[in-house]
Amino acid sequence: MRRTLPPLKALVAFEAVARIGSVTEAAEELGVTHSAVSKQLAAIEAWFGTPLFENNRRRMVATPAAAQFARAAGAALDLVASAAEAFQPQAVPQVLEVIAPATFAMRWLMPRLPDFQAKAGEVDVRVRPMHTGEDWSGIPFDVVIRRGEALQGDLRSFALLREEIGLMARPDLAARPGLMQRLGAPAGREGVRLLESVTRPGELARWLVAAGLPADLAAGAARFGHFYIALEAALAGQGVIAAPIEVVADLVERGDLAEPFPELRVHGPDYRLGYAPAGEKAALAAAFCDWAVGQAAAGR
Structure with a gap:
């Protein structure tokens, strides 16, 4: 009709x-x-x-x-x-697969991703956290971030940042008088418990040596399977932890953690990131790497 x-x-x-x-x-x-x-x-x-x-x-x-x-x-x-x-056909966002160390991914990378996505437009960044010791060589990725290890030779690799390790504690514990003398001492003598992750061996001992304390105090530390679990114990006031400043900076800024001895820091491992220059998403991966390096430089 x-x-x-x-x-x-x-x-x-x-x-x-x-x-x-x-x-x-x-x-x-x-x-x-x-x-x-x-x-x-x-x-x-x-x-x-x-x-x-x-x-x-x-x-x-x-x-x-x-x-x-x-x-x-x-x-x-x-x-x-x-x-x-x-x-009308809807725009399909590009997907960028990123693998990164678990704590670094959760505490450093992911809070910054909205900035990259705002600049890159229709991009869906999918971060896969990897635990220390996991084999990542067979996992598909567009960008890889690793701590303390070299990347495959066929990847275009960039230095991202180098950790600075400082002693961290909940503010009330960090303000305790005579804290340095209480580190690692028995609880009956009002000692302060040391916390450490098995995935970051030796960092607490190196900090103790830099502070003029015996490295073997670290042998009595409470050990946790992953760093983020040890960090939660520190946030709960269970003791002090040697932690990378870059990873916990937001917790310090919010007042959840404090660094009682900011003049005492030791170098931690380097982070590197890379991508396959011949990959299908090489241009997007390169833009992500440039952005990440810029973020690390801005935070120094």
């Missing part, structure tokens, strides 16, 4: 004027001139054969019948616009 419809241009102009109440503002919404809207209003009134607006010099007020028609026209135009939007 053939539809009887008013001129569509005139219908759009009429609906906008009836809804907004102003020819000038309707023209601005539609991106046309005042006179163009006025011509379309004249055309639709001629098609209906009756005035569609009250005689009001200040505002364009539709007659009751015209207002009802305008609401129906608006709903129909909304439906057409919605259908047109659904018909």
Whole structure:
């Protein structure tokens, strides 16, 4: 059946004027001139054969019948616009697969990702945290970040940052008088417990030596399977931990952790990141690496 419809241009102009109440503002919404809207209003009134607006010099007020028609026209135009939007192909974001050490991924990388995604546009960065000792060589990736180890020779590799290890504790524990003398002492003598992760061996001992304390105090430390678990113990006030400043900087800024001896730090391992220069997403991976290096430089 053939539809009887008013001129569509005139219908759009009429609906906008009836809804907004102003020819000038309707023209601005539609991106046309005042006179163009006025011509379309004249055309639709001629098609209906009756005035569609009250005689009001200040505002364009539709007659009751015209207002009802305008609401129906608006709903129909909304439906057409919605259908047109659904018909258009949607942009599919690129996926960038990144593998990185677990604690570094959770505490350093992921909080910064919104900045990269805001700059890169339609990119879905998927971070896979890896634990120390896990074999990552067979895992598909676009960018790899490793701590304390060289990357495969076929990857384009970049230095990201080098850890600085400091002693960290909950602020109330860090402020305890005579803390240095209490480190590692028995609890009965008001000692302060040492915490360490088995995935970061030797770091606590090296910090103790830098502080002029016996390295073998580290032998009595409470050990945890992963660094992030040991860090949670420190946040709970269970003791002190030698931790990379870069990874816990936000906890220090928020006041969750404190560094009682900021002048005593030791170097930790280097982080490197890389990507396959011949890979399908080499350009995106290179942009990510440039961004990450810039983030590390800004944080120094």
